[in-house]
Amino acid sequence: MSTAPRAVVVVTGDEVLRGRVADQNGSYLSAWCDANGIAVVMVTIVGDEREVIARTVREHLAAGVDLVVTTGGLGVTHDDLTMAAVSEATGIALAEHDPALRLVRAASATAPHHRSIPAHIREATERKQAMLPRGAVMLAPIGTAPGCIVPIGEQRVVVLPGPPYELERMWADATTAPVLAELIARAGGPARRVLRLHAVVESQLVAALDQMPKGTRDGARLGICAKAGEVELTLADIAEGGAQRLGDAIERAFPGATFTRTGEAIEQVVGAMLADRGQRVAVAESCTGGLLGSRLTSVAGASAWFVGGVIVYNNALKRDVLGVSDEILTTDGAVSLASAKAMACGARALTDADWGVSITGIAGPGGGTPEKPVGTVCIGCAGPDTVAVEAHHFRGDRALIRERASVYAMHLLRRALGDAAV
Amino acid sequence: MSTAPRAVVVVTGDEVLRGRVADQNGSYLSAWCDANGIAVVMVTIVGDEREVIARTVREHLAAGVDLVVTTGGLGVTHDDLTMAAVSEATGIALAEHDPALRLVRAASATAPHHRSIPAHIREATERKQAMLPRGAVMLAPIGTAPGCIVPIGEQRVVVLPGPPYELERMWADATTAPVLAELIARAGGPARRVLRLHAVVESQLVAALDQMPKGTRDGARLGICAKAGEVELTLADIAEGGAQRLGDAIERAFPGATFTRTGEAIEQVVGAMLADRGQRVAVAESCTGGLLGSRLTSVAGASAWFVGGVIVYNNALKRDVLGVSDEILTTDGAVSLASAKAMACGARALTDADWGVSITGIAGPGGGTPEKPVGTVCIGCAGPDTVAVEAHHFRGDRALIRERASVYAMHLLRRALGDAAV
Numbered sequence: 134m135s136t137a138p139r140a141v142v143v144v145t146g147d148e149v150l151r152g153r154v155a156d157q158n159g160s161y162l163s164a165w166c167d168a169n170g171i172a173v174v175m176v177t178i179v180g181d182e183r184e185v186i187a188r189t190v191r192e193h194l195a196a197g198v199d200l201v202v203t204t205g206g207l208g209v210t211h212d213d214l215t216m217a218a219v220s221e222a223t224g225i226a227l228a229e230h231d232p233a234l235r236l237v238r239a240a241s242a243t244a245p246h247h248r249s250i251p252a253h254i255r256e257a258t259e260r261k262q263a264m265l266p267r268g269a270v271m272l273a274p275i276g277t278a279p280g281c282i283v284p285i286g287e288q289r290v291v292v293l294p295g296p297p298y299e300l301e302r303m304w305a306d307a308t309t310a311p312v313l314a315e316l317i318a319r320a321g322g323p324a325r326r327v328l329r330l331h332a333v334v335e336s337q338l339v340a341a342l343d344q345m346p347k348g349t350r351d352g353a354r355l356g357i358c359a360k361a362g363e364v365e366l367t368l369a370d371i372a373e374g375g376a377q378r379l380g381d382a383i384e385r386a387f388p389g390a391t392f393t394r395t396g397e398a399i400e401q402v403v404g405a406m407l408a409d410r411g412q413r414v415a416v417a418e419s420c421t422g423g424l425l426g427s428r429l430t431s432v433a434g435a436s437a438w439f440v441g442g443v444i445v446y447n448n449a450l451k452r453d454v455l456g457v458s459d460e461i462l463t464t465d466g467a468v469s470l471a472s473a474k475a476m477a478c479g480a481r482a483l484t485d486a487d488w489g490v491s492i493t494g495i496a497g498p499g500g501g502t503p504e505k506p507v508g509t510v511c512i513g514c515a516g517p518d519t520v521a522v523e524a525h526h527f528r529g530d531r532a533l534i535r536e537r538a539s540v541y542a543m544h545l546l547r548r549a550l551g552d553a554a555v
Numbered sequence: 556m557s558t559a560p561r562a563v564v565v566v567t568g569d570e571v572l573r574g575r576v577a578d579q580n581g582s583y584l585s586a587w588c589d590a591n592g593i594a595v596v597m598v599t600i601v602g603d604e605r606e607v608i609a610r611t612v613r614e615h616l617a618a619g620v621d622l623v624v625t626t627g628g629l630g631v632t633h634d635d636l637t638m639a640a641v642s643e644a645t646g647i648a649l650a651e652h653d654p655a656l657r658l659v660r661a662a663s664a665t666a667p668h669h670r671s672i673p674a675h676i677r678e679a680t681e682r683k684q685a686m687l688p689r690g691a692v693m694l695a696p697i698g699t700a701p702g703c704i705v706p707i708g709e710q711r712v713v714v715l716p717g718p719p720y721e722l723e724r725m726w727a728d729a730t731t732a733p734v735l736a737e738l739i740a741r742a743g744g745p746a747r748r749v750l751r752l753h754a755v756v757e758s759q760l761v762a763a764l765d766q767m768p769k770g771t772r773d774g775a776r777l778g779i780c781a782k783a784g785e786v787e788l789t790l791a792d793i794a795e796g797g798a799q800r801l802g803d804a805i806e807r808a809f810p811g812a813t814f815t816r817t818g819e820a821i822e823q824v825v826g827a828m829l830a831d832r833g834q835r836v837a838v839a840e841s842c843t844g845g846l847l848g849s850r851l852t853s854v855a856g857a858s859a860w861f862v863g864g865v866i867v868y869n870n871a872l873k874r875d876v877l878g879v880s881d882e883i884l885t886t887d888g889a890v891s892l893a894s895a896k897a898m899a900c901g902a903r904a905l906t907d908a909d910w911g912v913s914i915t916g917i918a919g920p921g922g923g924t925p926e927k928p929v930g931t932v933c934i935g936c937a938g939p940d941t942v943a944v945e946a947h948h949f950r951g952d953r954a955l956i957r958e959r960a961s962v963y964a965m966h967l968l969r970r971a972l973g974d975a976a977v
């Protein structure tokens with residue numbers, strides 16, 4: 134991998150630098166590069182200042198990276214300065230690009246609210262967006278702004294827009310452009326595998342790996358990353374057989390914990406298991422308020438195995454819609470194993486699904502008691518033959534507790550599906 | 556603001572650099588600094604390489620920034636190298652810090668799976684985590700790793716852990732440490748306002764601002780940022796009266812579009828409106844699968860105004876649980892204004908809530924037809940006296956269409972609440 138092309142991503146935008154918008158583009162491009170054998174050495178987020186953008190691009194080019202990708206700053210406002218900054222950094226003057234101007238005008242004409250903008254303002258912004266460094270390869274607008282690829286000897290600067298949807302599509306176009314073909318061919322694709330485990334913490338995995346015979350690791354570079362309720366192990370520079378042996382050794386150390394050796398998210402894993410079995414799932418959510426359903430339905434084609442469910446944030450709904458008994462609600466409480474069980478069964482019965490998954494808990498910051506502090510979450514999974522329930526105490530703030538609850542509920546379903554006869 | 560302290564955030568971690576985990580810490584710290592008058596000039600994401608981390612920190616210190624904050628790389632694995640890198644960058648040797656070691660041991664003893672890790676490995680990792688640069692101020696562990704503040708003349712390097720939950724709490728501790736007090740006092744707090752508008756696009760707002768009499772803008776620096784279905788306008792360096800006048804001028808240009816002049820998210824705005832009225836809302840979601848409920852319940856205390864709802868991903872549930880008629884489902888279709896109306900009314904009736912909000916649409920990538928292409932979404936809002944419905948065609952991919960649908964549904968509710976007699 135020593136000849137892998139090296140890349141830098143320069144994310145521009147005051148809104149990102151000031152933390153009002155989380156960066157998506159840097160991580161999207163990094164992930165793409167990583168999956169395709171390009172080594173991203175740095176992601177830099179800078180504000181909407183022409184000199185800073187120009188200096189950053191110039192320094193990275195001077196340091197000899199093969200590829201600099203910029204995102205953002207191609208819009209119509211006075212703080213959209215990236216094209217000018219790239220011109221300054223590369224010493225290549227901007228010029229009006231005729232095909233770009235035609236495409237900008239066509240995109241502008243079909244945009245919502247086109248008529249509400251005075252003609253002279255529209256004309257000026259259209260011309261601004263059609264200025265590209267001379268000799269650059271234009272990338273057609275996805276929204277209204279074109280991007281471009283600037284060749285400088287063997288180096289390439291790719292200028293992309295800020296909205297993630299536009300960026301992803303324009304990057305897809307860029308990667309098929311002949312001017313990037315040699316660089317991408319040289320990258321030669323991935324040599325990396327991603328294993329994901331549930332119910333194992335980072336330090337346990339570290340200890341297990343340290344205790345394995347050295348041959349098992351086989352020279353592979355390992356990366357370990359903890360996520361909410363999961364831990365991800367990345368193997369780089371490892372052959373097929375070596376990855377298989379290491380995966381098997383981890384399975385022996387933590388039976389059943391590895392839920393993918395090919396990097397899928399848990400919602401994709403349970404979706405595929407349900408689809409394989411021709412079965413369907415429904416949810417009953419209290420403290421997560423729809424987060425579990427939202428994650429499951431983020432998978433394209435989820436309608437094949439997800440029917441729906443209920444969000445029962447208050448007790449009357451738990452009783453009236455799901456049939457949780459007054460006795461359970463008053464004796465055990467809404468956050469209890471008995472309630473989680475009744476909710477899972479109730480979701481299954483209401484929707485006629487094969488599986489019902491429930492979450493009821495205290496996400497905080499209010500609502501905790503000495504017996505049931507914030508972070509107490511009960512989850513349930515009812516299937517054709519069995520019902521499983523679990524109680525957890527999750528650390529973290531409201532968002533993290535809700536996220537962990539959703540992740541653990543999906544893993545409870547995964548194990549139940551694995552245990553059930555196919 | 557010319558004397559505002561200047562800061563740089565250095566995010567470390569292969570998993571972030573490679574795009575497998577989106578950075579949360581850089582944007583959290585940037586937002587905190589921005590809200591507290593510290594100017595973040597750059598956020599840099601680097602991998603788990605000691606030399607790269609050390610060089611980055613050293614260069615920023617040499618460039619004269621007042622504050623460098625690092626995140627990540629304080630864990631137990633061999634690629635956790637940030638403390639060593641900061642030592643290298645500052646030329647201050649690491650030494651075992653006794654109070655840190657006691658706290659690390661105490662945290663380690665209560666951690667899950669403590670007993671499954673062999674004692675000699677545990678001991679080595681505990682000692683590793685207790686090594687701090689000499690003279691640094693220790694920040695007590697939130698998880699297992701301590702952080703620290705390293706004073707170098709007037710400059711400060713703050714070393715924080717990577718898990719966002721740990722980082723946020725440790726940063727809160729850091730900001731109260733005497734060694735940072737002078738720097739934070741010098742920052743002097745914010746001079747910034749955030750307005751957020753719905754159903755206005757960026758270019759319309761730019762045009763409207765350009766046409767306003769120059770006096771209206773009053774020397775303020777403006778930042779405009781488009782989000783899914785919303786646009787955010789940030790005013791910096793503006794006095795109270797000036798902000799008021801500019802906000803009023805925008806209200807005249809786009810009546811009813813501004814939903815906050817103080818930066819709240821739409822879910823907070825509708826939550827507060829409902830709480831003011833003593834009313835409650837329920838949801839009925841199809842293509843968003845729970846995303847609307849999840850966003851509403853992300854607000855702490857949502858149980859005061861959110862009762863729950865139903866996720867009706869398939870048609871049988873729309874009919875059986877919400878009472879959408881077979882006639883509507885076969886004649887108008889599941890994605891129709893009639894269906895959205897029936898779903899909103901059904902959610903209200905089922906839950907006895909004051910308001911019912913519905914979403915039904917085609918999020919793609921499959922399921923589109925020539926008459927109802929991917930992105931077609933109908934939303935409804937049923938209240939005590941009225942029912943409103945809207946049809947939209949959203950651009951974007953599955954995730955963006957779902958996000959836009961949720962945002963537009965919350966704004967439909969906001970307008971209905973505004974129109975209804977209080």
